[in-house]
Amino acid sequence: MTDILRNRIILLYTVVLFIASFSMFSLEDNTSKGLLSLLNIILIIVPLVSIIFSTIYTYNSSEFIELLVSQPLKRKTIWLSSFSGLAASLSLAFFIGAGIPIMVYQWNSIGFMMIAMGILLSIIFVAIAMLAVVKTRDKAKGIGVAILLWLYFSLLFDGLVLFLLFQFADYPLEKPMIGATAFNPVDLGRIMILLQMDVSAMMGYTGAIFKDFFGTYTGVIFSFGVMLLWVLVPLWFSTRKFNRKDL
Amino acid sequence: MIIASNVSKKFGRLKALDNVSVTCNKGECIALIGPNASGKTTFIKTILGMVVQDSGFITFNGNNILHHWQYREQIGYMPQTGRYPDNMTIGHVMDMMKDIRGDTVSLDEDLVIAFDLKSLMKKRMRTLSGGTRQKVSASLAFLFNPFVLILDEPTAGLDPVASEILKGKIITEKEKGKLILITSHVLSELDDLVTQIIYMQEGKICFHKSIEELRTDTGEERLNKAIAHFMSNQQK
Amino acid sequence: MKRITSISFLLFFIYTSEAKTLLVGKQQAVKSVQQAIAIAVNGDTVLVEAGNYHEKNLVINKTIFLIGLNHPVLDGDHQYEIISIKANAVIVDGFKIIHSGVSSIEDFAGIKIYNCRDVVIRNNILEDTFFGIYTQHGLNCTIEKNTLIAYSKQEQQSGNGIHCWKGDSMRIIANSISGHRDGIYFEFVTNSVIWRNTSFGNMRYGLHFMFSNNDAYITNIFKSNGAGVAVMFSNNVKMFHNYFEENWGDGSYGLLLKEISDSYIENNQFGKNTTGILMEGASRIQMEKNSFLNNGWAMKIQASCMDVTVRKNIFIANTFDVGTNGSLVLNNFNGNYWDKYEGYDLNKNKIGDIPYRPVSLYSMIVEKNPPAMLLFRSFITALMDKTEKILPGITPENLKDEHPMMKKLF
Numbered sequence: 001m002t003d004i005l006r007n008r009i010i011l012l013y014t015v016v017l018f019i020a021s022f023s024m025f026s027l028e029d030n031t032s033k034g035l036l037s038l039l040n041i042i043l044i045i046v047p048l049v050s051i052i053f054s055t056i057y058t059y060n061s062s063e064f065i066e067l068l069v070s071q072p073l074k075r076k077t078i079w080l081s082s083f084s085g086l087a088a089s090l091s092l093a094f095f096i097g098a099g100i101p102i103m104v105y106q107w108n109s110i111g112f113m114m115i116a117m118g119i120l121l122s123i124i125f126v127a128i129a130m131l132a133v134v135k136t137r138d139k140a141k142g143i144g145v146a147i148l149l150w151l152y153f154s155l156l157f158d159g160l161v162l163f164l165l166f167q168f169a170d171y172p173l174e175k176p177m178i179g180a181t182a183f184n185p186v187d188l189g190r191i192m193i194l195l196q197m198d199v200s201a202m203m204g205y206t207g208a209i210f211k212d213f214f215g216t217y218t219g220v221i222f223s224f225g226v227m228l229l230w231v232l233v234p235l236w237f238s239t240r241k242f243n244r245k246d247l
Numbered sequence: 248m249i250i251a252s253n254v255s256k257k258f259g260r261l262k263a264l265d266n267v268s269v270t271c272n273k274g275e276c277i278a279l280i281g282p283n284a285s286g287k288t289t290f291i292k293t294i295l296g297m298v299v300q301d302s303g304f305i306t307f308n309g310n311n312i313l314h315h316w317q318y319r320e321q322i323g324y325m326p327q328t329g330r331y332p333d334n335m336t337i338g339h340v341m342d343m344m345k346d347i348r349g350d351t352v353s354l355d356e357d358l359v360i361a362f363d364l365k366s367l368m369k370k371r372m373r374t375l376s377g378g379t380r381q382k383v384s385a386s387l388a389f390l391f392n393p394f395v396l397i398l399d400e401p402t403a404g405l406d407p408v409a410s411e412i413l414k415g416k417i418i419t420e421k422e423k424g425k426l427i428l429i430t431s432h433v434l435s436e437l438d439d440l441v442t443q444i445i446y447m448q449e450g451k452i453c454f455h456k457s458i459e460e461l462r463t464d465t466g467e468e469r470l471n472k473a474i475a476h477f478m479s480n481q482q483k
Numbered sequence: 484m485k486r487i488t489s490i491s492f493l494l495f496f497i498y499t500s501e502a503k504t505l506l507v508g509k510q511q512a513v514k515s516v517q518q519a520i521a522i523a524v525n526g527d528t529v530l531v532e533a534g535n536y537h538e539k540n541l542v543i544n545k546t547i548f549l550i551g552l553n554h555p556v557l558d559g560d561h562q563y564e565i566i567s568i569k570a571n572a573v574i575v576d577g578f579k580i581i582h583s584g585v586s587s588i589e590d591f592a593g594i595k596i597y598n599c600r601d602v603v604i605r606n607n608i609l610e611d612t613f614f615g616i617y618t619q620h621g622l623n624c625t626i627e628k629n630t631l632i633a634y635s636k637q638e639q640q641s642g643n644g645i646h647c648w649k650g651d652s653m654r655i656i657a658n659s660i661s662g663h664r665d666g667i668y669f670e671f672v673t674n675s676v677i678w679r680n681t682s683f684g685n686m687r688y689g690l691h692f693m694f695s696n697n698d699a700y701i702t703n704i705f706k707s708n709g710a711g712v713a714v715m716f717s718n719n720v721k722m723f724h725n726y727f728e729e730n731w732g733d734g735s736y737g738l739l740l741k742e743i744s745d746s747y748i749e750n751n752q753f754g755k756n757t758t759g760i761l762m763e764g765a766s767r768i769q770m771e772k773n774s775f776l777n778n779g780w781a782m783k784i785q786a787s788c789m790d791v792t793v794r795k796n797i798f799i800a801n802t803f804d805v806g807t808n809g810s811l812v813l814n815n816f817n818g819n820y821w822d823k824y825e826g827y828d829l830n831k832n833k834i835g836d837i838p839y840r841p842v843s844l845y846s847m848i849v850e851k852n853p854p855a856m857l858l859f860r861s862f863i864t865a866l867m868d869k870t871e872k873i874l875p876g877i878t879p880e881n882l883k884d885e886h887p888m889m890k891k892l893f
Contacts, residue, residue: 033800033822036860063326063330064332069295070296070297070319070397071324071348072316072317072347073316073347158864159863177857186861187857187858190861194860210856246258246299
C-alpha cells in the first residue's frame with residue numbers, strides 16, 4: 001500500500017490529473033466546457049490508467065506475491081489486500097487529482113456525481129485488470145489484454161451498440177438499451193453524470209425515457225448496484241482463479 | 248514430517264512432476280538435485296502450496312496441506328530470486344513479515360546481523376543489488392525460527408563470504424534437528440551439508456539415498472563425482 | 484376618483500354633453516350591470532363599483548364604456564359567457580372576471596368580441612375562464628394589460644388565453660397569460676402586433692399562430708409552455724426581441740416554424756429549450772443576431788427549408804448546434820459565433836479561417852435513431868464526429884459557416 005502510494009507513476013498521475021482539472025476549469029470561459037473535458041478524462045483516462053497500472057503493477061509484484069504465498073497467509077487475503085491497495089491508491093490519486101478541483105469549482109450534484117463515478121470506475125478497472133492478470137501468465141500478453149479490455153469498454157462496446165441500434169432500428173429499443181448499458185460500466189458512469197449535466201438534451205424524446213429510469217431513485221440505486229457488481233464479479237472470479245493458480 | 252505420495256503435475260503437455268513419492272524427516276538435510284527443468288522447483292512449490300498438484304497428496308505432520316494453510320508457519324522459504332516491491336525498504340519488508348507471522352518473540356536474527364543488514368534497513372528495495380536481495384531472502388527464511396527450511400538455490404548470487412555464512416547457519420540449524428530442503432545444481436558446495444540426496448530427472452525421482460549409501464554404492468568420496476558416476480551408469 | 488374625473492374629462496371632449504355616466508353599485512340606484520347596459524345609450528359610460536356581480540351573460544350591444552372601479556368581480560358561475568361585445572368601440576376596463584362556463588360545443592369566454600371594431604379591453608384580471616379574451620372578426624381592437632390565469636389540467640378541456648379568429652389590425656399588448664391551452668392564439672389575423680406580453684405555463688403553445696400574414700410580435704416572453712411557440716402557414720411575420728425559454732420535454736421547442744415564408748427573426752433569445760427553433764418548410768427567412776444558449780438542439784432545419792439565412796447569431800453551450808434530416812441544403816449560414824468552433828484566425832480579422840460545420844454526424848444519427856442518445860458524449864461518437872469533420876461523408880457537405888466569428892458580437 002505505501003509502496004503503491006510512493007510509486008512515481010501514481011504521483012505523476014495525481015499531479016497530471018490535478019493540473020489538467022484545474023487548468024480545464026480556469027482556461028475555459030464557461031465551466032460547462034471545462035466539465036466536458038473533465039468528463040472525457042473520467043471516462044477515458046481514468047479507466048486506462050487504472051487498468052494499465054494495475055496490470056503492470058500486479059505483474060511486477062508477482063514474485064513478491066509468490067513469497068507471500070509461501071508465508072502462512074490465505075491466498076484470498078493476499079489477493080484481496082493487493083486489490084484493496086491498488087484500488088485505494090488509485091481512488092485516492094483520482095480524488096486528490098481531480099476531486100479537489102471539482103469540489104473547488106463545482107460544488108454541486110454534477111461535481112459529486114463526477115467524483116463518485118471517477119472513483120467507482122477506478123476501482124472497477126482495478127478489478128478487471130486483476131482478472132486479466134490472473135488469466136494470462138505472460139506479462140506482455142496480459143498488458144495487451146488489458147489494453148484491449150479498455151478499448152472494448154470505452155469504444156468497441158459502444159460501436160457494437162450503435163451497430164445493433166441500426167440493425168434493429170424498426171423495434172422500440174429504449175428498454176433494451178437501458179439493459180445494454182448495464183454491461184458497460186463506462187456507459188453507466190457516463191449516463192449518471194450526463195443526467196446531472198445535459199438536462200435539456202437528455203430530456204428530448206428518448207431522453208425522457210432514460211431520465212424516467214436513471215433519473216429516479218431506483219435508477220440511481222440500480223446503477224450504483226450494477227457498478228458495484230462490476231467490482232465484485234471480476235474480483236470474485238479472479239480470487240477464485242488465484243486460489244487455484246500455480247505460481 | 249513431510250510425506251508426498253504419488254504427486255503429479257502437468258503444465259500443459261509437459262510433465263513437471265510424475266508420480267513423485269518422498270518422505271522427509273526431522274534432522275535431515277536433503278539436497279534436491281537434477282538438471283534444469285527436472286521439476287525441483289515445482290516440487291518445492293508444491294510443498295509450499297504455491298503449485299497445486301493434479302493428483303496425489305502431500306501431508307505435513309499428518310495434515311493434508313491442501314486444507315491447512317497454517318502449516319506454512321513452520322516453513323521458512325528462500326526463493327531462487329527474491330523480488331520485493333520497489334518502494335519498500337528492507338525494514339518495511341521485515342516489519343511486514345513480522346506482522347504476517349504475528350511472532351516477534353522467538354526471532355532468529357543471526358543472519359541479519361551476520362549479513363550486516365541492520366545498516367541497510369532504510370534502503371529501498373529497487374536500489375539493492377541481486378546479492379543483497381538474496382541476503383534479505385535468506386534472513387527472512389531463517390528469521391522466524393521455523394522447523395522446516397526450504398532453500399531454492401541459496402548460494403546463487405551470493406559472494407563467497409556470504410555463502411559461507413549461510414552454509415554455517417544451515418549446519419547449525421540442521422544440528423538443532425530441523426528439516427532442511429535445498430535445491431542446487433552446484434554440487435560441490437553441498438558436500439559438507441547434506442545427509443540425503445534426491446536426484447530428479449524429467450519430473451521423476453531417480454533415487455533418494457543417504458549420502459553414505461551413495462558413497463558406498465558408487466565408491467566415490469566426492470559428491471559430484473558420485474553423481475557423475477551414477478549418471479554415467481544410468482546412461483549405460 | 485382622480486381616474487374618474489380624468490376619464491370624464493376626456494369623454495367630455497370626445498362626446499358632447501349628451502353622453503352621461505351611470506354608476507352601478509350595491510348602494511346605487513342601479514344595482515346591476517345588466518340594468519345599466521339596458522338603460523345606457525351609445526356613448527354612455529357605465530362605472531361599476533367594487534363588489535361581486537353575478538350577471539349571467541352581459542351582452543354589450545351599444546357603444547358604451549364599461550369601467551370597473553377597484554376591480555369589481557363579474558362571476559360567471561361556471562355557466563355563462565361573461566361579457567359578449569357586439570358593438571363597435573366598446574371599452575371594458577378594470578374588471579375581475581371569473582368562472583366562465585366550460586363547454587365542448589361552445590367556446591365560452593371571459594370576454595368575447597363579435598364582429599366589431601375599435602374595441603378596447605384593458606386592465607382586466609381574468610381568472611378561471613374557459614377562453615380568456617376571444618375575438619372573432621375583430622378589427623382594430625386593443626387588448627392591453629390584462630392578466631389571464633387559468634387552471635387547466637387537460638388540453639381538451641381548456642381554452643386559449645387570448646384567442647383571435649379572423650381579424651385585422653389587432654393590438655395585443657402587455658398581457659400576462661398562464662395556465663391556458665394556448666397563451667395567445669392567432670388564426671387568419673393580419674396586420675397585427677403582439678407586443679410585450681408574457682405567456683408562460685400554458686398547456687400547449689405560448690403563442691399559436693396560423694394563417695396570419697403581415698404580423699409582428701416583439702419583446703414577448705414565452706416561457707415553460709408545453710410545446711413552446713408555433714408559427715405556421717403564414718408569411719411576412721416579424722419576430723423581434725422575444726425570449727423563448729425553458730420549453731423542455733418530449734417534442735417541445737422554443738419556436739416551431741412550419742410553412743413560413745418571407746419572415747424575419749431577429750434579436751431573439753432561445754434558452755434552455757429541448758430544441759431552440761424547429762423549421763419545417765420555411766423559406767426566405769432572415770435570422771439575425773439571435774442568441775441560442777443551453778439548448779438541446781439550437782436549431783433543427785429540415786431539408787424542406789430553403790433560402791433561410793442565418794447570420795450573426797451566437798450559439799453557446801448547446802448540446803447540438805444544428806440538426807437536419809437530409810443532405811440537401813439550400814440555406815445559408817454566415818458570420819455566426821459558435822462556441823464549439825475550433826478553428827484559428829491567422830490574419831486577425833476576427834473571422835475564423837476555416838469553415839465551421841454545425842451539423843455533427845452524431846446529431847444526424849440521433850435524429851434517425853433516437854435511442855442512440857444513450858451514447859451521447861461517449862468516446863466513439865466523439866471519434867466519429869472528429870473523423871466526419873475532417874472527411875465529411877454523411878453530414879451535408881455545404882451546410883457550413885464559411886466565416887465563423889472568433890468572438891461573440893454581443
